[in-house]
Amino acid sequence: MIKTDHTALDRRSLLVGLGALGLSTTLPRRAFAQEGPSPIVIKGAAIFDGTSEDLITGSDVRIENGMISAVGPDLSTEDAEIIDATGLTLTPGLTDAHTHIMWHDEIEELIYGSPHEYTGVMAAEGAHRMLMRGFTTVRDAGGPSFGLKKAIDAGVIAGPRILPSGFFISQTSGHGDFEPRMNYLSPYFTGQLDPAYLRGWTITGDGKAEVMKAAREALRYGASQIKIMGSGSITGAHDPLDVTEYTLEELQAIVGEAQKWGTYAKIHAYSDASVQNAITAGVRSVEHGLFASEESMQMMKDNDVFFSTQYLTYSVPADQTGLTGDALPKFIQAQEGATAGYERAKAFGLKVAWGTDILGTIDKGPSQSLEFVARTPYYTPREILMQATSGNAELFERSGLRHPYRDGPLGVVAPGAYADLLLVNGNPLDDISVLTTPDTSLALIMKGGIIHKTLL
Numbered sequence: 001m002i003k004t005d006h007t008a009l010d011r012r013s014l015l016v017g018l019g020a021l022g023l024s025t026t027l028p029r030r031a032f033a034q035e036g037p038s039p040i041v042i043k044g045a046a047i048f049d050g051t052s053e054d055l056i057t058g059s060d061v062r063i064e065n066g067m068i069s070a071v072g073p074d075l076s077t078e079d080a081e082i083i084d085a086t087g088l089t090l091t092p093g094l095t096d097a098h099t100h101i102m103w104h105d106e107i108e109e110l111i112y113g114s115p116h117e118y119t120g121v122m123a124a125e126g127a128h129r130m131l132m133r134g135f136t137t138v139r140d141a142g143g144p145s146f147g148l149k150k151a152i153d154a155g156v157i158a159g160p161r162i163l164p165s166g167f168f169i170s171q172t173s174g175h176g177d178f179e180p181r182m183n184y185l186s187p188y189f190t191g192q193l194d195p196a197y198l199r200g201w202t203i204t205g206d207g208k209a210e211v212m213k214a215a216r217e218a219l220r221y222g223a224s225q226i227k228i229m230g231s232g233s234i235t236g237a238h239d240p241l242d243v244t245e246y247t248l249e250e251l252q253a254i255v256g257e258a259q260k261w262g263t264y265a266k267i268h269a270y271s272d273a274s275v276q277n278a279i280t281a282g283v284r285s286v287e288h289g290l291f292a293s294e295e296s297m298q299m300m301k302d303n304d305v306f307f308s309t310q311y312l313t314y315s316v317p318a319d320q321t322g323l324t325g326d327a328l329p330k331f332i333q334a335q336e337g338a339t340a341g342y343e344r345a346k347a348f349g350l351k352v353a354w355g356t357d358i359l360g361t362i363d364k365g366p367s368q369s370l371e372f373v374a375r376t377p378y379y380t381p382r383e384i385l386m387q388a389t390s391g392n393a394e395l396f397e398r399s400g401l402r403h404p405y406r407d408g409p410l411g412v413v414a415p416g417a418y419a420d421l422l423l424v425n426g427n428p429l430d431d432i433s434v435l436t437t438p439d440t441s442l443a444l445i446m447k448g449g450i451i452h453k454t455l456l
């Protein structure tokens with residue numbers, strides 16, 4: 001303790017000194033890095049390495065400085081803390097390719113009602129709970145998550161790694177145009193500031209110049225990838241589900257901006273025309289996509305586009321969704337198309353992302369884990385676990401130079417990979433439902449070599 005206090009004091013006085021000299025006080029973090037925790041060796045676990053057909057036995061995993069340094073039999077335990085994981089399954093940390101980690105209220109409340117700090121506090125708690133369900137990385141599909149990411153990455157609060165999208169890019173009347181009033185003129189005509197923009201949720205842009213500016217704005221904030229609203233939606237205030245949003249030219253303009261930054265765009269798209277426009281424009285990840293025709297599925301296959309849909313969302317009985325008004329019939333419409341969409345995606349052998357799109361109050365969070373069983377009519381437990389680990393990690397790699405975590409691979413148990421690991425009571429390759437009860441089934445949760453939970 002005394003040593004830590006001295007270190008803090010030394011650092012403060014040094015910062016004051018630099019300030020007095022007029023020098024930047026933003027110093028590289030490594031300059032003050034404390035000695036990391038001692039290495040850890042996990043012994044005795046059966047390992048799912050992210051891709052293996054079966055569990056691997058007889059190998060230890062050594063963790064140093066937040067990364068996996070070695071995997072193999074009889075690794076050195078010198079200077080290391082030893083974890084005996086006999087009888088447990090070691091897997092990569094789970095990932096979710098479609099979260100809205102800031103979205104813990106009705107969207108109208110988040111934009112026009114609740115105080116900022118309420119949004120932030122709920123999101124911080126939600127992020128911690130998500131980590132406690134075993135999710136160590138998420139691709140956020142829209143919302144002002146940059147500050148939350150910063151606090152998590154700094155180690156101040158516990159939560160998953162975040163690949164943020166930031167603002168939704170939406171046309172006027174599109175899925176991101178959340179303005180609930182009909183008797184209302186858009187900021188474009190009135191010159192008033194748009195609360196959806198001010199609070200980091202949406203940039204409404206129409207035409208090539210506006211959407212390019214919107215994409216550049218999201219990238220300026222630190223978006224890992226760009227999120228486009230490309231079609232009608234279930235919860236949208238104004239757009240029927242069948243509507244195709246944005247022209248091919250507008251989509252190409254957005255994708256072009258993403259590509260100049262070395263990353264890609266993903267798109268919310270239900271209508272078949274919106275899926276086809278998106279793929280033609282170079283979008284790399286189609287969200288939802290349930291009404292994509294066989295022709296569009298073939299385009300996804302030919303262009304190596306990820307099908308990033310959700311399975312749990314559409315399996316909930318309509319009267320249990322909590323949806324009301326226009327949203328309920330739109331949900332039923334989407335649900336009716338869902339099964340055929342899943343079957344087409346399976347038949348075409350598409351790369352399927354693992355994502356949940358869970359929205360709403362914080363008590364909805366545990367549903368995230370139920371996605372594992374919602375996929376069992378279509379995929380084997382191993383396929384589902386691959387989707388949620390190495391498969392999503394491959395999708396995240398499409399962020400290229402905008403990928404925030406580039407020190408090693410995510411989603412695998414391999415030397416050089418991030419030490420984001422779970423120890424599971426039971427074998428998820430036999431019974432994926434063990435992951436739906438994380439409170440009891442996850443014996444250990446490690447992110448970046450730091451143990452966030454242990455029952456051992």
Ligand SMILES: [Zn+2]
Binds near residue numbers: 098100141357
């Ligand atoms: Zn979404």
